[in-house]
Amino acid sequence: MKEKVEEEKHLPPLPNVEKYPMVVTRFSPNPDCVIHLGSARAIILCYEYAKMYRGKFIVRFEDTDPKVKRPVLAFYDRIREDLAWLGCKPDEEYIQSDRIPIYYEYAEKMLADGNAYVCTCESEIFRKRILQNKPCNCRIQPPEKHLARWQRMLAGDFKQGEVVVRVKTDLNHPNPAVRDWPALRLIDIEKYPHPRVGTKYRVWPLYNLACGVDDHLMGVSHIIRGKEHLTNQVRQEYMYRHLGWKYPDAIHYGRLKITGAILSKSKIVQGMREGLYNDWDDPRLATFAALRRRGFLPAAIKKMIIDVGPKTSDVTLSWENLNAYNRKILDPTSDRYFFVQEPIELTVKDIPRKFTVSLRLHPEHPERGSREYSIAPEGEEGLARFWVARRDIDASKIGTTIRLMELFNINIRKANVYSAEASFSSESYEDAKKAKAQLIHWVPVGEDMPCNIIMPDATVVEGIAEKACLRLKPGDIIQFERFGFVRIDRGNGKIVAYYSQK
RNA sequence: GCUCCGGUAGUAUAGUCCGGUCAAGUAUUUCGGCCUUUCGAGCCGAAGACCCGGGUCCGAAUCCCGGCCGGAGCACCA
Numbered sequence: 001m002k003e004k005v006e007e008e009k010h011l012p013p014l015p016n017v018e019k020y021p022m023v024v025t026r027f028s029p030n031p032d033c034v035i036h037l038g039s040a041r042a043i044i045l046c047y048e049y050a051k052m053y054r055g056k057f058i059v060r061f062e063d064t065d066p067k068v069k070r071p072v073l074a075f076y077d078r079i080r081e082d083l084a085w086l087g088c089k090p091d092e093e094y095i096q097s098d099r100i101p102i103y104y105e106y107a108e109k110m111l112a113d114g115n116a117y118v119c120t121c122e123s124e125i126f127r128k129r130i131l132q133n134k135p136c137n138c139r140i141q142p143p144e145k146h147l148a149r150w151q152r153m154l155a156g157d158f159k160q161g162e163v164v165v166r167v168k169t170d171l172n173h174p175n176p177a178v179r180d181w182p183a184l185r186l187i188d189i190e191k192y193p194h195p196r197v198g199t200k201y202r203v204w205p206l207y208n209l210a211c212g213v214d215d216h217l218m219g220v221s222h223i224i225r226g227k228e229h230l231t232n233q234v235r236q237e238y239m240y241r242h243l244g245w246k247y248p249d250a251i252h253y254g255r256l257k258i259t260g261a262i263l264s265k266s267k268i269v270q271g272m273r274e275g276l277y278n279d280w281d282d283p284r285l286a287t288f289a290a291l292r293r294r295g296f297l298p299a300a301i302k303k304m305i306i307d308v309g310p311k312t313s314d315v316t317l318s319w320e321n322l323n324a325y326n327r328k329i330l331d332p333t334s335d336r337y338f339f340v341q342e343p344i345e346l347t348v349k350d351i352p353r354k355f356t357v358s359l360r361l362h363p364e365h366p367e368r369g370s371r372e373y374s375i376a377p378e379g380e381e382g383l384a385r386f387w388v389a390r391r392d393i394d395a396s397k398i399g400t401t402i403r404l405m406e407l408f409n410i411n412i413r414k415a416n417v418y419s420a421e422a423s424f425s426s427e428s429y430e431d432a433k434k435a436k437a438q439l440i441h442w443v444p445v446g447e448d449m450p451c452n453i454i455m456p457d458a459t460v461v462e463g464i465a466e467k468a469c470l471r472l473k474p475g476d477i478i479q480f481e482r483f484g485f486v487r488i489d490r491g492n493g494k495i496v497a498y499y500s501q502k
Numbered sequence: 503g504c505u506c507c508g509g510u511a512g513u514a515u516a517g518u519c520c521g522g523u524c525a526a527g528u529a530u531u532u533c534g535g536c537c538u539u540u541c542g543a544g545c546c547g548a549a550g551a552c553c554c555g556g557g558u559c560c561g562a563a564u565c566c567c568g569g570c571c572g573g574a575g576c577a578c579c580a
Binding site for chain 2: 032160161177234429480
């Protein structure tokens with residue numbers, strides 16, 4: 001017997017693992033929005049590498065901007081939920097707004113050592129000087145003066161925008177963006193209170209200080225983040241030198257996009273504000289919440305991200321790609337049911353006797369069970385009525401034979417937009433095969449229940465599902481035969497489902 | 503403009519460091535066929551790629567140079 005072992009793709013090894021006592025990675029979201037597929041690379045790579053080396057995976061909320069990228073309380077939990085759903089449970093969690101004194105401590109040390117300074121220059125003036133590779137007037141002052149300014153900064157003697165603490169770098173660095181970068185700034189805390197700590201701090205660290213200090217203090221061995229942070233590494237390396245630290249190994253992967261989906265937090269937030277989307281899990285969004293609601297499984301996302309790997313080039317995935325990963329998992333595990341979209345009533349006459357059929361819930365797995373329907377013809381004409389999809393019975397099909405799956409074959413007699421008539425032709429599947437009859441699905445009138453399906457573009461497909469769907473619960477993922485995979489969103493007499501994929 | 507990355511089929515990826523075994527592998531996609539009481543799955547087959555131009559070399563997807571294209575950064579954002 002031949003065995004086909006599918007090869008699992010593995011992540012390439014992490015560099016310099018032996019240099020560290022333990023592999024430690026971190027995912028550091030700003031809780032200013034829900035997270036989406038664009039973050040999947042960071043999360044999954046960090047988590048998987050930590051697991052691969054029996055290390056530690058940290059989540060760190062980077063909420064140090066109460067003004068421009070204001071954190072929102074609700075998103076801390078939403079992000080935790082998404083991580084849990086993805087199966088990437090962190091070993092440790094930190095919130096930067098709880099750690100402000102720590103950042104102050106290192107800022108002060110750099111100030112005292114003459115490695116940082118409190119700059120009161122207007123940004124325009126500073127810019128001009130720095131572009132000429134010249135120090136500003138503040139930079140050349142002695143540490144004592146800066147320490148004094150620092151105290152005044154903390155005490156509130158300055159206003160927002162008047163001062164900034166800068167870390168000294170090389171004024172001749174070829175990239176002007178690296179020269180003497182800002183480390184802490186002042187926030188008008190009355191106007192922009194922090195959602196977690198309120199007005200407790202008026203001096204807030206910027207990304208490179210907070211992130212740089214934390215990565216060292218938390219023992220992060222491998223920084224895995226987007227390549228937009230490439231220059232931040234260069235900046236932070238100066239600070240690490242000032243503090244006598246060794247910079248971790250860093251991997252900067254490229255941007256991940258998926259065709260058609262908006263993966264920009266600001267656009268998502270804007271769309272939400274404008275009422276463009278119904279919620280954070282609107283099917284048009286590629287947020288994890290939306291993917292979850294649509295029936296995409298974490299395992300599929302995980303596998304896709306691992307296959308993509310940590311390359312530095314950008315990738316634009318297509319939905320077909322995600323669908324393929326998802327379908328591989330869904331197909332063997334999803335029960336099958338009938339759903340008739342745009343139903344019309346089909347009356348079949350000349351049915352010779354009562355038929356009882358048993359329909360398997362999964363064609364390849366009879367052990368999953370089945371559901372039964374009885375078709376008992378009524379009256380002299382032997383009538384029975386069914387719901388069938390309009391597109392299966394259109395005017396062009398008059399005269400042809402089609403088969404009601406697992407039931408019997410019929411001839412189409414009449415058809416209009418509201419209803420159709422047909423007559424019993426024969427029972428056997430062989431006949432249908434011989435006639436090359438189209439196989440269509442059906443729901444007996446009276447054995448039906450309403451069912452709406454929310455499509456990926458947020459439009460709604462109305463239809464009728466078979467009564468057996470009564471047993472379905474929210475969260476179940478099934479396949480409506482000849483329609484596609486859907487995730488049940490609401491049950492209870494009337495089904496609302498989200499379309500997942502073909 | 504400046505600084506820095508990257509460019510293998512429609513999409514994604516392997517190979518690139520250490521040139522030959524790559525007339526380029528895999529998944530998906532598309533198209534045939536088989537099978538199947540789903541337009542799903544499965545099986546078989548086919549289609550489809552090394553950005554361009556030079557150079558080095560017996561030999562280049564792989565090394566070098568130039569160009570083109572794409573991306574990122576150049577915030578008192580993260």
